[in-house]
Amino acid sequence: MRKLFYLGLIALAGIIIGLAWAEQITLTTYYPAPYGVYREFTTTGNTYLATNEGNVGIGTTSPSQKLDVSGQIHASGDICTDAGGGKCLSTGGGGGGGGGIGLPPLTFEVYNPDSTTYACVEQDLEEYCGDADGCTIKLLMQHETDGNDHVRIIDEHIYMEQTSLSNNNGAGIYGWTRQGGGGDYSWITGTASRYDIFNPWSWVWAKNYRHDLCPGQVGNGPAYTDPYIFNFMSHPHVRTTVIVYDSLSL
Numbered sequence: 001m002r003k004l005f006y007l008g009l010i011a012l013a014g015i016i017i018g019l020a021w022a023e024q025i026t027l028t029t030y031y032p033a034p035y036g037v038y039r040e041f042t043t044t045g046n047t048y049l050a051t052n053e054g055n056v057g058i059g060t061t062s063p064s065q066k067l068d069v070s071g072q073i074h075a076s077g078d079i080c081t082d083a084g085g086g087k088c089l090s091t092g093g094g095g096g097g098g099g100g101i102g103l104p105p106l107t108f109e110v111y112n113p114d115s116t117t118y119a120c121v122e123q124d125l126e127e128y129c130g131d132a133d134g135c136t137i138k139l140l141m142q143h144e145t146d147g148n149d150h151v152r153i154i155d156e157h158i159y160m161e162q163t164s165l166s167n168n169n170g171a172g173i174y175g176w177t178r179q180g181g182g183g184d185y186s187w188i189t190g191t192a193s194r195y196d197i198f199n200p201w202s203w204v205w206a207k208n209y210r211h212d213l214c215p216g217q218v219g220n221g222p223a224y225t226d227p228y229i230f231n232f233m234s235h236p237h238v239r240t241t242v243i244v245y246d247s248l249s250l
Contacts, residue, residue, distance in 0.1 A: 103127055106244040110204065110234035112215070115144055119234045120214035125244060126228035130173075134159035134248040140241040141203050141234075155180035156198045156206070157248050160189075160227075173227035190227030194220065197230055204240045205233045 049056050050066065057063030059070035073079075106128060112119035129135035135158050143150040161174040172191035177198045178184055187195035189208045197206035205211070210221035210231050224231075234240040 103246040105246075107241065108232075109239070109241050110232045111239040112234070112236060114236070116236050117215055118211075118213040118236055119240075120210065120217075121232045121242075122210070122229060123232065123244075124226070124229050126226075128244045128246045129158050130160055130228050131246070132162055133246070136245045136248055137198075137206070138243040138245070139200065139204055140243070141200075142239045143203075143237055144239055145237045152201065152203065154200045156200075158197070159248065189223070190225060192223055194223050203235050203238045206230045207233065 055063035055066055055068055057068050057070075060068055062068075106123075106125075108121060108123070110119045110121045125135065137156040137158065139152075139154050139156065141152045141154075157178045157180070159176055163173075170188070172188040172193075175187050175189060175197070176184065177187070179198060179200065183200075185196060185198055187197055187208065189195070194209045195207065197208065199205045208227075208230065209223045210217050211233055212218070212220045214231070214233060232240070232242060
């Protein structure tokens with residue numbers, strides 16, 4: 001009996017010594033069990049996330065879309081979507097969407113459905129038009145009261161003075177608009193002077209101030225002190241869709 005007791009002690013001591021000398025304990029389990037927070041997680045095969053419901057967040061704990069990223073995204077290839085027949089932000093500098101490798105196109109409408117009131121929309125275009133490659137603004141216009149339902153389209157190519165590339169003579173930011181099909185506008189924003197940025201056929205305008213004809217405006221407003229804010233104004237009879245591309249496409 002005493003011999004069995006000593007044998008048990010020896011066996012227990014061996015187990016304790018083995019655990020003390022062990023360098024690693026390996027647990028075999030299957031994700032998502034156990035549930036928890038992982039500092040680093042690596043998979044060596046296909047990875048499936050939020051397949052039934054829910055969203056995936058990177059840099060955020062409250063994702064609002066299937067993939068919601070808070071921060072910049074780097075890609076060594078094109079980023080494409082199936083929407084609209086398939087469009088890409090291309091590393092080649094344009095892609096199917098025309099937005100280049102920079103920002104995706106900005107699209108908005110300037111329209112008042114009562115056909116008697118001008119429509120005005122204010123936009124800050126610094127990220128699109130204030131950089132070194134300028135911007136292109138496409139205007140899609142449809143006349144809402146004309147008997148023949150006239151439609152028109154035009155591109156406005158804009159380049160603005162770069163403070164890093166100029167000697168900065170004079171106040172404000174000098175800008176130039178080359179209108180598709182011909183016609184130029186020169187202007188200076190960020191000063192007290194009011195300018196038209198463009199005005200094709202008096203159907204739609206872009207200005208550096210809020211015009212007297214804008215809803216609720218009494219008299220022409222002062223020129224914006226921010227040189228990159230433009231006010232888009234559409235004639236009461238015209239429905240205008242504006243698409244801003246973050247690059248010149250002359």
